Amino acid sequence: MSNKSPTSPWVVIPTYNEVDNIPEMIKQLTALPLPGLKILIVDDNSPDGTADIVRKLQATHNNLRLIVRPGKAGLGRAYIHGFSHALEQGADAILQMDADFSHDPQDVPRLFKQLESSDMVIGSRYAEGISVVNWPLSRLLLSTAANFYARVVTSIPLKDTTGGFRAWSAELLKSIDFSTVHADGYGFQIVMSHRAWKKGAKIVEVSIIFTERRLGQSKMSRSIMWEAFWLVWRLRLFGK
Numbered sequence: 001m002s003n004k005s006p007t008s009p010w011v012v013i014p015t016y017n018e019v020d021n022i023p024e025m026i027k028q029l030t031a032l033p034l035p036g037l038k039i040l041i042v043d044d045n046s047p048d049g050t051a052d053i054v055r056k057l058q059a060t061h062n063n064l065r066l067i068v069r070p071g072k073a074g075l076g077r078a079y080i081h082g083f084s085h086a087l088e089q090g091a092d093a094i095l096q097m098d099a100d101f102s103h104d105p106q107d108v109p110r111l112f113k114q115l116e117s118s119d120m121v122i123g124s125r126y127a128e129g130i131s132v133v134n135w136p137l138s139r140l141l142l143s144t145a146a147n148f149y150a151r152v153v154t155s156i157p158l159k160d161t162t163g164g165f166r167a168w169s170a171e172l173l174k175s176i177d178f179s180t181v182h183a184d185g186y187g188f189q190i191v192m193s194h195r196a197w198k199k200g201a202k203i204v205e206v207s208i209i210f211t212e213r214r215l216g217q218s219k220m221s222r223s224i225m226w227e228a229f230w231l232v233w234r235l236r237l238f239g240k
């Protein structure tokens with residue numbers, strides 16, 4: 001908890017085949033009234049050339065950073081790489097979000113602001129009823145059921161533990177041992193919020209409107225969902 005605006009805020013975005021989204025996302029983030037903001041793209045060597053576009057944009061955006069990993073290794077690994085890098089570079093507040101505009105870049109200042117009086121801020125789809133746009137009913141049911149299930153099994157007092165729109169204080173993020181976080185996708189988000197909660201962090205959920213992507217494709221898979229399904233029992237039984 002800092003009680004003042006961050007001096008070195010970073011936004012970390014994992015990408016895999018986001019060529020249709022990433023230029024506009026970078027443009028909107030750069031235009032935000034956030035002095036000192038750095039944008040870090042963690043790309044898993046997307047075949048569609050996402051990293052090439054980012055490299056080109058670096059010529060005109062000196063706040064834009066890029067990590068290219070050798071191949072698709074999942075969201076969790078990409079985030080750990082990006083978080084570690086931002087912390088090494090002296091970030092004092094770190095925000096994670098998707099590249100596909102499901103998370104509205106216009107909400108970013110609000111999440112950073114809330115972080116001034118908390119350790120972790122969750123951009124929550126379920127804080128005030130359900131604020132999800134354009135999801136088929138099946139996907140909405142899966143997500144709400146997954147969140148209910150994670151809450152009941154682990155007792156975590158949060159309404160949205162699977163979402164990926166979050167701001168972290170550097171202090172809290174540093175206190176988490178990444179080498180013991182192996183989960184991917186939704187599981188990664190659940191484990192990270194569980195770690196924060198177990199550490200007694202002050203976690204605040206702010207309501208956001210989540211909109212299904214219009215361009216590009218979702219990379220979430222059945223195996224990622226099953227991983228999250230079993231993982232909550234490990235959290236309950238072994239605490240990590």
Ligand SMILES: Nc1nc2c(ncn2[C@@H]2O[C@H](COP(=O)(O)OP(=O)(O)O)[C@@H](O)[C@H]2O)c(=O)[nH]1
Nearest residue numbers: 014015016044073074075078098099218219220
């Ligand atoms: N670096 C990296 N990014 C990924 C990977 N899988 C998904 N992403 C990114 O993570 C974010 C969320 O993924 P998405 O497919 O939209 O998931 P969904 O919103 O649950 O359907 C997007 O920015 C993706 O490009 C991966 O294996 N590696």
Ligand SMILES: [Mg+2]
Nearest residue numbers: 098100102213
């Ligand atoms: Mg998405």
